[in-house]
Amino acid sequence: MTFVAAARMRDPALAAWTVLRFAQKPVSLADILFANDDVAQSARPTLADTIHLLDRWRGAGLIQRIEKPECYIMQAEARAFRDPPAVGETAREPKPRSTRQRIWSAVRVMRSFDLVEICFAATVEARAARRILNELTRAGFLTRTDRAGDDHPRWRLTRPSGPLHPRIEYAGRTMVAMVDRNSGARFPLAPSQKILAGEINHVS
Structure with missing residues (x-):
């Protein structure tokens, strides 16, 4: 050849x-x-x-x-034709979006929501949603806004960004930060104990 x-x-x-x-x-x-x-x-x-x-x-x-x-x-x-001629692009079947991406897309649109609302909007299970929302909270993308008497935890978007969901950064098997894939900025995760305390102490 x-x-x-x-x-x-x-x-x-x-x-x-x-x-x-x-x-x-x-x-x-x-x-x-x-x-x-x-x-x-x-x-x-x-x-x-x-x-x-x-x-x-x-x-x-x-x-x-x-x-x-x-x-x-x-x-x-x-x-x-020695080379393939240019032809029009045809529509492709969209790839299924990940749970993390669906949640992030819903967060950007809703900006303020409770657990039930985000699960409905993103079509995800409550357990997965709570885990991902807590990770976003630890990185500062979200803030808990629970009020006394609320039936479900609430969040508010406090660090808006682009369409790509933040990714987890690991050190070994430990989650240490989230990286904004739109800007490249890195945000260390706050200790999980602080977030767990927020689960119990609702904001009045």
Whole structure:
């Protein structure tokens, strides 16, 4: 394989296009995905990305999918293109958002809420919500605003930030800080005993 050919095969789209362009018979999905065995596994495209790429080409009429077994073959007129032509992006199925992300998104919208409200808005279980909210409180993103007579604990957003949820930073197995992934700022966690005291002593 020449240097130019090897370089082309390192690009997932070019590799898939090249395999399909020169194939004399339908090509399996596995053969497209592993078009170049010399490429490190970490550099290979994921199965989902490969299928998405093939679906875009199929939607543009460049290739045809053959069922049972699943194979692909390039249309005769498409073989005239050395490189894949630009085609419109198709909608992808959104990835399920994590519990932590759903809670953070709801927090940013509601800004002030109790445990029941946040669980309903973020569609999460109370136990998971309480744990994550307490972590955000220890890092200063939230403040407890319980009042005497409240049936459920309440919080208020006190450190607004962007759409990405803060991530936990560990030292060994111990949580030591939260990092704002929008700004890069790091906030050490307050001792959990202080937060536990807030669970008992409601603010009047």
